[in-house]
Amino acid sequence: MDFRLTDEEEAFQTAVRKFGDRVLRAHEKRIDADGRIPAEVLREMAHLGLLAMPVPEEYGGMGASAVLTELAAEEVGRGDFSMATAVFFLLEAGWGHILARHGSEGVKREVLPPVCAGNAFLGIATTExxxxxxxAGMRTTSHRDGDGFVLRGEKAFVSGVEEAKSLGGGHLTLTKSAEGGFNFLYVPTNSPGIATQRFQNMGRMGISTGGLTYADARVPAAHLVGPEGKGFGVAMEGFSVARTFVSAACIGAAERALETGMAYIKERSAFGAPLAKFEGIQFELVDLFTQVEAVKWQCRRAAWLLDTYTLQGDHSHRSEVDRAVAAVKLTAPPIAFECVKRVMMWFGAAGYTKDVGLELGLRGVMSYLVGAEGGLNIMRIILGRELLGKEFLPYP
Ligand SMILES: Cc1cc2nc3c(=O)[nH]c(=O)nc-3n(C[C@H](O)[C@H](O)[C@H](O)COP(=O)(O)OP(=O)(O)OC[C@H]3O[C@@H](n4cnc5c(N)ncnc54)[C@H](O)[C@@H]3O)c2cc1C
Structure with a gap:
């Protein structure tokens, strides 16, 4: 067992951290206030290879491993504390990867190069x-019609709806097939028959969340991702990848909170001593650090499992992968939220101000507690299923 990063991984991690410090931190409040990630930030991300980075080079990506992408996700989550850039990053990384693995040659050539260049957005639409x-209870349908598929229904709380509309791009969309099973389809947002709506969120304001309505929206057969009728399994593979990167972004945010807090408690004094000397605060820091460190290595192992098995098309370790991914998605968002909340309290009244900016992280990380990329109880259900067996699932 070797826990060391390779020289290449370390160099890339350092480069992304520098980008986070120099660009993302400088822009995060503007990203939050303006409700979008500035074009120059996306340009720099594309230049660094950060957009859809696991996509193979022939489609414009850098062919990065899940481990390298996980490391980058930590740094993006640390850099833009609002999590908006991390969401943009990880959706494209996770779902770009799935499109590259399971899409037709035509759709890969059409979609991936502009996504990797920052000229289009790629996301996921499953929620209704x-x-x-x-x-499995979803209502959006697709049926075969000549050389394409026709979609009817509605998706909701989908990230990147406005970005896909304004930049171009679309979402991998899970639908119930009229012919049986599920079809997973790449659906460009600007297709005829699609209407969008933006929801007003409380956080990660720099990336939109909204609804998509399909009124007989048509996509070509080449937009099918994975085999016809078998899209559910492909989407689940994508969730394993995306949930690992979500967890990594939360770990980055947690570390940022602790670093901010450590600097502050060494400087700020009360009762004649720095706050850092008081065990009530120092021990809290140590407990949080220990938990973040544990989940960080758990997350890197989940990425390693993905690289070693799932992303090689080897599903012989599916249960181990499912357990590792569900465990980190269950643990990373709550510990990140706890870190931000505790550090806000170390700051006292200042922690409650927009100037200090900890509230950005609190609002951003909260999205992963309420449900984005799967609610915490769903992670518990997956873990329960893998530990006890399918017969103990809490639903039929
Ligand atoms: C900011 C944000 C961005 C999002 N982006 C996307 C996106 O890009 N694409 C997309 O498709 N979706 C997206 N989502 C939606 C997300 O996937 C859903 O929120 C999530 O799957 C939960 O679905 P729901 O919100 O409808 O809650 P529900 O399914 O209604 O569940 C409500 C609550 O009940 C819990 N629950 C449900 N079933 C059980 C059970 N059997 N036992 C115990 N508890 C249970 C859930 O964990 C949750 O806490 C986003 C959500 C947010 C908040």
Whole structure:
């Protein structure tokens, strides 16, 4: 077992951290206030190879491993504390990877190069107004019609709806197939028959969340991702990848909070001593650090499992992968939230101000507690299923 990063991984991690310090931190409040990530930030990300970075080089990406992408996700989450840039980054990394693995040659050539160059957005659309956890109960349908598929229905709480509309691009969209099973389809947002709506969120304001309505929206057969009728499994593979990167971004945010807090408690005094000397605060820091460190290595192992098995098309370790991914997605968002919340309290009244900016992180990380990329109870259900067996699933 070797926990060392390779020289290449370390160099890339350093480069992304520098980009985070120099560009993302400088822009995060503007990203939050303006409700979008500035074009120059996306340009720099594309230049560094950060957009859809696991996509193979022939489609414009850098063919990065899940481990390298995980390391970058930590740094993007540390850099833009609002999490908006991290969401943009990880959706494209996770779902770009899935499109590259399971898409037709035509759709890969059409979609991936502009996504990797920052000229289009790629996301995921599974959630519906009637619910996101019970995906098998979804109502959006697709049926074969000549040389394409026709979609009817509605998706909700989908990230990047406005970005896909304004930049170009679309979402990998899970639908119930009229012919049986599920079809996973790449759906360009600007297709005829699609209407969009933006929701007003409380955080990560720099990336939109909204609804998509499909009124007989048509996509070519080449937009099918994975085999016809078998899209559910492909989407689940994508969730394993995306949830690992979500967890990594949360770990980056947690470390940023602790670093901010450590600097402050060494400087700020009360009762004649720096706050850092008081065990009530120092021990809290140590407990949080220990938990973040544990989940960080758990997350890197999840990425390693993906690289070693799932992303090689080897599903012989599916249960181990599912357990590792569900465990980090269950642990990383709450510990990140706890770190931000505790550090806000170390700051006292200043922690409650927009100037200090900790509230950005609190609002951003909260999205992963309420449900983005799967609610915490869904992670518990996956873990319960893998530990006890399918017969103990809490639903039929
Ligand atoms: C900021 C943000 C961005 C998002 N971006 C996207 C996106 O890009 N694409 C997309 O498709 N979706 C997106 N989502 C939606 C997300 O996937 C859903 O929120 C999630 O799947 C949960 O679905 P739901 O919100 O409908 O909650 P519900 O499914 O209605 O569940 C409500 C609550 O009940 C819990 N619950 C559900 N079933 C059980 C059970 N059997 N036992 C115990 N508890 C249970 C859930 O964990 C949750 O806490 C986003 C959400 C947010 C907040």
């Amino acid at each position: 107004p009637t619910g996101g956890s019970d995906l």
